[in-house]
Amino acid sequence: MELETAQRSQTIYIAAREAEANPNHWYAIARVDKLKPGKILTAKFWNQPLAIFRDETGQIRILDDACPHKGVALHKGVVNGCHLVCPYHGWEFEGKSGECVAIPYLTQGQKLPKASVRSYPVQERYGLVWVFPGDPALASERAIIDIPEYGDDDWFLVRLEVSFGSHFSICNENAIDLFHGYLHRKYQVWYDTKLVKIQESPEMMQAQYDVAYQNPLASLFGLSKWGVKETTGQITVRYPYPNLTSSLGDISHVYLLRLPASNTESQSFGLFFSKVKIPKILAPFKPLIRAALRHFVLVKVVQQDIEMNENEQEIYENDRDRPFVEVNPAIFSLRRLIVRQDEQYKASINSTLQKVKVGKPQ
16 A cells, blocks of 8 residues: 555544554564573563573573562572572472472472463574564464574674663654654764655555765765765665664665563664675774774664653653644554554454353353
């Protein structure tokens, strides 16, 4: 479905800000390289704390981060083989099933209580841990976003993980709306933005923009020719729910892998790929180059976005009835997609509840 680039009604604004994240998708939740042996990481998906660990077989496991005995956070415990041990009373939970398999102070042969912690489908891909927080029966039907540039030596990768104190719809609107290049004018990232086309489907939307840029680093990264002061190009921003991608032709691709932690917290695992040729003589300095780009370029720009997103969240919470005016049709498309996913998940929950009621004996 292709939409005209014209202003539309803004009645969907509140619905997008109040939308819940649809858990029936794969979400990036942690960096694999931070999951050291014996270490337990913690993260949240939509208000649900999760404990992440690697068992003795090398498999990554994810459990609800709360012991069913006293509710104590399991990430404060230890890993014992393939089990996660609660720090309070030593109850042990099997990583794959979440079942309680041992209580140290019970006598030998004494029956264990029917206690368990919810476990989640998990995958390891692109150097990240992915969790499927929804209906586990749907995990095999859903695919993790494809990132063909990962592991390709022709692409130079810089990672950046950030946290936002704002609803995921605000973060995603920021990424889909290239008219906010004004915010980054100090860094001359892009300007003279023109929205060219919008496309929309039930689970994806994309917007194409014509932009101009004259950043001093553009020629270094192959985004423009040496000696050319101003370069024009077309940026395509896609939102295949729940993640975002951005591409400048075949020379720069960005993946923003979103994790909605709560209605006011979001995390983003960013993968920034550039078609830049690093001379062999400089190959040993790649880690240093990555660190410099992350610290002196990406972090500077993203910090500006974080400040605006968190301020927008604060204003919304303080006055939810305040009228907001939007003129970018791409944002309307994105909001419709977010609300559609929220409604889709809630409809599936209601359908399941109805089936349960019908199946109960009268």
